[in-house]
Amino acid sequence: MTGALLHAAGSDVWVESLGDGKQVVYLHGIADLHGIETEPMAFHRALAETCSVIAPAHPGCARTEEDETLESMDDVVFHYLRVFDALELDTFTLAGSSLGGWIAAEIAVRHPERIDRLALIGPTCLHVPGHPIGDVFWFAQPDDGVRFDGLRNLLFAGPRSEAGLEMIPDAKDKIEREMGKYRVFRFASLIGFKPPYLYNPRLRERLDRYGGPALILWGENDSMVPRQHADAYFDGLRQARLEVIYGCGHSLIVEAPTGIADIVGEFING
Amino acid sequence: MHPVKLFCWHFMAYPYLPEDFDEKYDTGWVTVPNSLWNREKAKGLYQEYIDQLVYADELGFDGMVLNEHHQNIYGLMPSPNMIAAALSQRTKNGKIVVLGNILPMHLNPLRIAEEYAMLDCMSGGRLIAGFAVGGGPEAFNYDVPSPRARRQFWEAIDLIVKTWTDDGPFVHEGPEYPLRYVNAWPRPEQTPHPPVWVPGARSRETMENAAQRGYAYFLSSRSHGDQTRQAAEAYAATMAKYDRSYTPFDFGILLSVYVSETDEQAKIESRESIWYFLRNCLKGHLRTKGRTLTWGPGVPSTSPESWRGFLENWQFGADQLGDTRDWEDLDRRASIIVGSPETVREKLIALVELAQTGNLLIQFHFGNMSDELARKSMRLFAERVAPALRAESKDVFARDFPEMERMEPAQ
Numbered sequence: 001m002t003g004a005l006l007h008a009a010g011s012d013v014w015v016e017s018l019g020d021g022k023q024v025v026y027l028h029g030i031a032d033l034h035g036i037e038t039e040p041m042a043f044h045r046a047l048a049e050t051c052s053v054i055a056p057a058h059p060g061c062a063r064t065e066e067d068e069t070l071e072s073m074d075d076v077v078f079h080y081l082r083v084f085d086a087l088e089l090d091t092f093t094l095a096g097s098s099l100g101g102w103i104a105a106e107i108a109v110r111h112p113e114r115i116d117r118l119a120l121i122g123p124t125c126l127h128v129p130g131h132p133i134g135d136v137f138w139f140a141q142p143d144d145g146v147r148f149d150g151l152r153n154l155l156f157a158g159p160r161s162e163a164g165l166e167m168i169p170d171a172k173d174k175i176e177r178e179m180g181k182y183r184v185f186r187f188a189s190l191i192g193f194k195p196p197y198l199y200n201p202r203l204r205e206r207l208d209r210y211g212g213p214a215l216i217l218w219g220e221n222d223s224m225v226p227r228q229h230a231d232a233y234f235d236g237l238r239q240a241r242l243e244v245i246y247g248c249g250h251s252l253i254v255e256a257p258t259g260i261a262d263i264v265g266e267f268i269n270g
Numbered sequence: 271m272h273p274v275k276l277f278c279w280h281f282m283a284y285p286y287l288p289e290d291f292d293e294k295y296d297t298g299w300v301t302v303p304n305s306l307w308n309r310e311k312a313k314g315l316y317q318e319y320i321d322q323l324v325y326a327d328e329l330g331f332d333g334m335v336l337n338e339h340h341q342n343i344y345g346l347m348p349s350p351n352m353i354a355a356a357l358s359q360r361t362k363n364g365k366i367v368v369l370g371n372i373l374p375m376h377l378n379p380l381r382i383a384e385e386y387a388m389l390d391c392m393s394g395g396r397l398i399a400g401f402a403v404g405g406g407p408e409a410f411n412y413d414v415p416s417p418r419a420r421r422q423f424w425e426a427i428d429l430i431v432k433t434w435t436d437d438g439p440f441v442h443e444g445p446e447y448p449l450r451y452v453n454a455w456p457r458p459e460q461t462p463h464p465p466v467w468v469p470g471a472r473s474r475e476t477m478e479n480a481a482q483r484g485y486a487y488f489l490s491s492r493s494h495g496d497q498t499r500q501a502a503e504a505y506a507a508t509m510a511k512y513d514r515s516y517t518p519f520d521f522g523i524l525l526s527v528y529v530s531e532t533d534e535q536a537k538i539e540s541r542e543s544i545w546y547f548l549r550n551c552l553k554g555h556l557r558t559k560g561r562t563l564t565w566g567p568g569v570p571s572t573s574p575e576s577w578r579g580f581l582e583n584w585q586f587g588a589d590q591l592g593d594t595r596d597w598e599d600l601d602r603r604a605s606i607i608v609g610s611p612e613t614v615r616e617k618l619i620a621l622v623e624l625a626q627t628g629n630l631l632i633q634f635h636f637g638n639m640s641d642e643l644a645r646k647s648m649r650l651f652a653e654r655v656a657p658a659l660r661a662e663s664k665d666v667f668a669r670d671f672p673e674m675e676r677m678e679p680a681q
Binding site for chain 2 (some may be wrong): 021066068069071136137138139140141142143144145146171172173176178179181182183185186188189193194195
């Protein structure tokens with residue numbers, strides 16, 4: 001276990017730290033460390049070969065205390081500003097996957113001076129009219145009480161993908177993984193249920209506030225966040241590079257862990 | 271000593287679904303297409319249902335129960351207060367129990383305080399004010415973040431009750447519903463305020479909050495057994511923590527009944543409508559087949575600790591009430607009690623004893639049941655079950671709650 005509790009402004013935050021090198025704060029998604037997974041996965045370990053990975057768990061996830069008053073993205077951004085201060089991070093690289101990518105983008109447009117590079121891996125969060133983000137809350141409930149085809153279809157490249165079946169098996173998983181799923185959905189629900197789902201209608205017009213280098217990674221078959229969102233990010237950020245990963249869905253870090261770690265690591269150290 | 275109170279609960283199901291509904295649709299909730307609504311057939315439907323509740327009042331039931339549901343075929347009362355308003359003008363004696371308004375779905379709790387106060391005045395002080403937090407389908411229907419619903423719920427209840435009891439205008443500081451001028455007109459007729467009932471599904475949080483405030487707890491489970499008794503005991507213990515003595519009138523349960531002349535006759539008459547209710551109305555709610563939205567990680571309203579407790583006991587894919595296969599299976603769940611007046615009386619007195627409850631909230635109309643059969647069952651119940659049940663329940667309460675003799679009459 002490489003994690004530790006960090007005391008940041010009145011609450012305990014669980015932070016996993018791996019590897020040496022340039023510091024990158026990684027904000028997690030659902031099919032991810034501190035989400036369904038309790039331990040660092042192949043992606044985090046591979047990234048840690050070239051960087052110092054600092055991965056805090058969102059409020060209520062893993063062993064981070066739940067914040068009962070939390071209700072908006074602003075609250076989450078202030079929470080993370082305090083975490084960064086407690087970690088004594090001044091200027092650093094920020095990366096995030098899925099809803100972690102959303103939070104990373106929200107932090108970057110507010111405090112561009114602290115973020116030297118921004119890596120967004122299948123982030124949710126934009127409102128692209130006519131192309132809504134998939135209903136991950138709806139499909140978190142199984143078909144016929146046991147099958148998670150709908151959830152896997154959103155989070156992976158198809159309902160029966162190998163990576164998806166391993167991450168989200170049919171029927172009841174180990175209690176700790178089920179609890180991880182519940183906790184990350186609870187957090188996601190607080191910030192992303194309303195408006196439906198997982199976006200901030202104002203973020204798109206603010207993307208140009210971040211002028212540093214940005215890497216956008218997108219799964220070719222992402223059925224959770226439509227491809228139009230990748231284009232919107234690319235157009236909105238001033239120095240963006242978009243890479244589409246063929247054969248993958250929404251959970252790139254699970255579906256192509258070492259490939260994604262290589263691209264992100266290279267970008268961070270670039 | 272008070273006898274058990276017998277309420278008639280109407281859900282107002284949509285009764286005109288096509289026969290192949292179960293094969294074609296994965297749920298009766300939220301996304302069940304409203305193109306299935308048949309305008310011609312549905313003419314007069316509300317009238318028929320309201321008339322059945324008026325009949326319950328005439329038959330001497332202690333009250334009529336209504337509740338709030340949205341975008342589904344299970345219950346056609348997005349606004350139970352409208353039906354309650356109609357009942358206030360057409361019934362004379364029974365309580366009007368709205369169980370309840372789903373508080374987190376409404377923009378401002380002040381509106382609920384106002385409408386309930388109106389209903390209490392319009393009914394001559396017969397309102398029982400129920401408040402519900404809402405479940406999974408409700409979260410999806412009105413886009414309410416589940417983890418926030420509970421904190422909104424208790425703040426809203428406290429604000430509503432204060433609106434009724436404290437002189438206005440006063441300031442309510444929130445955090446969920448900050449208001450500068452709270453000063454509702456009218457005020458309810460009952461003093462200090464209409465009785466408050468809160469439904470719960472055994473969660474510790476709801477019991478704590480209800481007991482602390484002295485409200486009646488209504489178990490929303492549709493199946494009964496040892497867990498029903500455990501819930502009553504848990505509520506009694508929770509009340510004791512706050513120096514309150516439990517009586518059977520602090521606890522209520524929901525069950526369904528069909529009575530006919532004989533056991534066999536009862537089954538023949540109710541079979542179609544009971545299975546319409548189980549297969550169609552419960553699909554998406556209390557049925558494993560299809561897509562149940564009532565609970566799950568996507569609608570995470572309970573605390574992680576409560577969820578852990580649920581997970582440890584829950585078998586994924588296990589049959590629920592809506593998956594009931596046959597009469598024997600139905601009997602085992604003690605949810606829908608079907609039979610002759612003797613059979614029903616015997617099972618209900620056993621249930622009163624088991625659940626230690628003085629409030630039986632009974633559903634008589636199922637799914638697509640005809641008006642004629644619903645009324646027949648209600649009449650047989652009122653004439654041939656209720657009198658004995660009331661008499662026998664007095665004995666049960668005198669034995670199990672002797673201290674109740676000395677207490678104020680229950681509301």
